[in-house]
Amino acid sequence: MKLALYxxxxxxxxxxxxxxxxxxxxxxxxxxxxIPSCSYLSHLEFREFVSQYRKHKVKKFIHxxxxxxxxxxxxxxxxxxxxxxxxxxxxxxxxxxxxxxxMLSELKKFxxxxxxxxxxxxxxxxxxxxxxxxSFPSFDRDENEDNVKNxxxxxxxxxxxxxxxxxxxxxxxxxxxxxxxxxxQIYACPDGSGIVMNEGRKTFVGKCYCFVNGEKILL
Amino acid sequence: MGxxxxxQKTITKSYGKFDxxxxxxxxxxxxxxxxxxxxxxxxxxxxxxxxNYGLAKEMGLIPVSHQEKMDKELxxxxxxxxxxxxxxxxxxxxxxRFSKKDLKPGKYMATRYLQLQHEDKTGRTxxxxxxxxxxxxxxKGATWDISSCGTGATALSPATAKHNRFFETGDPTIxxxxxxxxxxxxxxxxxxxxxxxxxxxxxxxxxxxIEYEKNYSIxxxxxxxxxxxxxxxxxxxxxxxxxxxxxxxxxIDSRREDDSxxxxxxxxxxxxxxxxxxxxxxxxxxxxFEDEYIFCWLDWDGDNILMDGGIxxxxxxxxxxxxxxxxxxxxxxxxxxNILEQKEKAKRIVQxxxxxxxxxxxxxxxxxxxxKKHQVLEKxxxxxxxxxxxxxxxxxxxxxxxxxVLLTKHSGCVxxxxxxxxxxxxxxxxxxxxxxxxxxxxxxxxxMRDLLRELPQIYLSRDEHISDLxxxxxxxxxxxxxxxxxxNSYRKRRIREFQDLYSKLIEFSCKEDGTPKEKRLxxxxxxxxxxxxxxxxxxxxxxxxxxxxxxxxxxxxxDEVYKLFKKFSSFQTMDPSGxxxxxxxxxxxxxxxxxxxxxxxxxxxx
Numbered sequence: 001m002k003l004a005l006y007x008x009x010x011x012x013x014x015x016x017x018x019x020x021x022x023x024x025x026x027x028x029x030x031x032x033x034x035i036p037s038c039s040y041l042s043h044l045e046f047r048e049f050v051s052q053y054r055k056h057k058v059k060k061f062i063h064x065x066x067x068x069x070x071x072x073x074x075x076x077x078x079x080x081x082x083x084x085x086x087x088x089x090x091x092x093x094x095x096x097x098x099x100x101x102x103m104l105s106e107l108k109k110f111x112x113x114x115x116x117x118x119x120x121x122x123x124x125x126x127x128x129x130x131x132x133x134x135s136f137p138s139f140d141r142d143e144n145e146d147n148v149k150n151x152x153x154x155x156x157x158x159x160x161x162x163x164x165x166x167x168x169x170x171x172x173x174x175x176x177x178x179x180x181x182x183x184x185q186i187y188a189c190p191d192g193s194g195i196v197m198n199e200g201r202k203t204f205v206g207k208c209y210c211f212v213n214g215e216k217i218l219l
Numbered sequence: 220m221g222x223x224x225x226x227q228k229t230i231t232k233s234y235g236k237f238d239x240x241x242x243x244x245x246x247x248x249x250x251x252x253x254x255x256x257x258x259x260x261x262x263x264x265x266x267x268x269x270x271n272y273g274l275a276k277e278m279g280l281i282p283v284s285h286q287e288k289m290d291k292e293l294x295x296x297x298x299x300x301x302x303x304x305x306x307x308x309x310x311x312x313x314x315x316r317f318s319k320k321d322l323k324p325g326k327y328m329a330t331r332y333l334q335l336q337h338e339d340k341t342g343r344t345x346x347x348x349x350x351x352x353x354x355x356x357x358x359k360g361a362t363w364d365i366s367s368c369g370t371g372a373t374a375l376s377p378a379t380a381k382h383n384r385f386f387e388t389g390d391p392t393i394x395x396x397x398x399x400x401x402x403x404x405x406x407x408x409x410x411x412x413x414x415x416x417x418x419x420x421x422x423x424x425x426x427x428x429i430e431y432e433k434n435y436s437i438x439x440x441x442x443x444x445x446x447x448x449x450x451x452x453x454x455x456x457x458x459x460x461x462x463x464x465x466x467x468x469x470x471i472d473s474r475r476e477d478d479s480x481x482x483x484x485x486x487x488x489x490x491x492x493x494x495x496x497x498x499x500x501x502x503x504x505x506x507x508f509e510d511e512y513i514f515c516w517l518d519w520d521g522d523n524i525l526m527d528g529g530i531x532x533x534x535x536x537x538x539x540x541x542x543x544x545x546x547x548x549x550x551x552x553x554x555x556x557n558i559l560e561q562k563e564k565a566k567r568i569v570q571x572x573x574x575x576x577x578x579x580x581x582x583x584x585x586x587x588x589x590x591k592k593h594q595v596l597e598k599x600x601x602x603x604x605x606x607x608x609x610x611x612x613x614x615x616x617x618x619x620x621x622x623x624v625l626l627t628k629h630s631g632c633v634x635x636x637x638x639x640x641x642x643x644x645x646x647x648x649x650x651x652x653x654x655x656x657x658x659x660x661x662x663x664x665x666x667m668r669d670l671l672r673e674l675p676q677i678y679l680s681r682d683e684h685i686s687d688l689x690x691x692x693x694x695x696x697x698x699x700x701x702x703x704x705x706x707n708s709y710r711k712r713r714i715r716e717f718q719d720l721y722s723k724l725i726e727f728s729c730k731e732d733g734t735p736k737e738k739r740l741x742x743x744x745x746x747x748x749x750x751x752x753x754x755x756x757x758x759x760x761x762x763x764x765x766x767x768x769x770x771x772x773x774x775x776x777x778d779e780v781y782k783l784f785k786k787f788s789s790f791q792t793m794d795p796s797g798x799x800x801x802x803x804x805x806x807x808x809x810x811x812x813x814x815x816x817x818x819x820x821x822x823x824x825x
Contacts, residue, residue, distance in 0.1 A: 059738075062680055073685065081680065
């Protein structure tokens, strides 16, 4: 299984993550598909996405919003590619529409047959067992305006992911508290860092932290 | 100095420019018979429902630094400037008396122009039936005409012409002709025109909407020049040389400060200059209307459109999601033209200008038909076709450089592609003609915007043609039945032809400027994602959005409405350069989410 979980940040901050991802892909001229969390303004995010990976000589890109009607032709094109990227945005809205468009199971199958799935922030959270980490900290959380009740993610990894982490007391307070109630380890990654999974091997890129049973560990 | 005197001084300083909007307009002196002048009074009970701060700043009415926030002082100024009603013939004949403090010092003109719905057909009885011109202002080298709709029944309304009597403003026995306008109409125009304006389509813009009881309103509009071809066609039909000459001379002189008229000669040659301007303007505008699926009811009277091709009177204006070229608006007594007939009507307007200019130059009015083979009409066809070709290449997602090369060196290929593109774009449902909310239509079945958005990505991805089934799968709309989607041998050929020509154009453009194909396709992918955006507003969507606003009116102040419109319009700006970045906080309001859902839901409609 090949996965990359980006925390966030600018493209220049993510060079390490990009390199680890491209190593994991292990293929020349890969085809990247970009699934935005929401079609609104997604052309701008797509532009940034293209610019980020063109620096690494990637040439083939597809823009594939799933909260608007799409053709089966485009869908096939996306799933016949090498990499699918789930963008950042509102985690609840994104999950709702991935579920509504029946993409969650399709994406799982894609990963199982060797496709590389990457996610940034909300996109990365959705790759985990649940999207609880989108609901805190209280001062910087996603609003569940769509009233999404089923918070189950794709369950591709056995940990939880906390993006945009800042090494500060107020973040730690909420993460430590949550870790006491969660059965799984929570990996908290500042912007520019993240986790790359390559056939069972887990690589932490940049400074990452683990919160477990009320403790914080620098990885 | 007392407190009130001090306050008075502040008001004059802040919003003094509004005071010059007092009914005066240079047209009055130029063409004294071109209008009916009305005294007016303040109409009490008004409230500002919408104010376009951006436009007001551009016009110099408020300082650039002015907050986008309504205060009592500004609201009062708007109400006293624009919240007015004319004292019409009915009022005068019935000796109606009004409070002196409500009387406006200036007089306001209702201009005369030709309208096909008047039996007279020569413009003697027609013109601004429920509008008056508030005035004209200048700011930083630009001129703005300002007029208001809903300011009372004039003697130029169809009702007066038909019944040969004057009507009281607000007379409930007649709807169109009572002199009032409606709030939803004003808000629809404000939103629709802002979207077009941001997309560089010339249009009237809404400056302000003032609401009154029973959802009546006064809708204030502004544009560089609010003159329509119909303002001149009336005098032409009447053979009134003197008034025709003075009105045309006025128009040309009033535009000399604009870029498009800066080289206009003096003497009789100025009329040829005007004719050339009209020919190019109307050829370009109709080509854009066709390709952007904008329905604007053009007809021989030259009404519903401004001299610079700008859209005016949004009552029947629509933007289709697909090329619904059989749609006709039902105006009770007649059906409108359809989108394809717009070009012929525009050409007819140009032909009328040929007659008009010839008349001005020779003082001999010849029959309109004697100009049907005039070289200016050939020029019209040429400009129209060039613009259609340009529009198509732009919609493909090509940049300006690539477009120019293709238009100059491979125009044959572009023409062939345009033909096959039209074949699919114009395909209609087997269901036939049917009734729609405000007219009749025969549904288009293919969404070419979807194809233009997806094709470059697919070609980039797999570097080969898509199958016939895939082609149809991408372009099929919700209007298409299974029967409509049948792939017979003819359609198979057309699909192959489409893809061959599309690929050829890309190859030619790459060859000419040395751009690698993958890079070109990627550029096209990114540009086309914006130009052919899935969530493009239609006329149906605008109506539903305004309905939603009307239902929430009690909760929404004018500033909220302005902000909502501004956000929504910027989201509807199809600027592939990426320079017009819409507000990222689009989602901050639940109402915006509902707008978004409406747009998605109605994206294929009329």
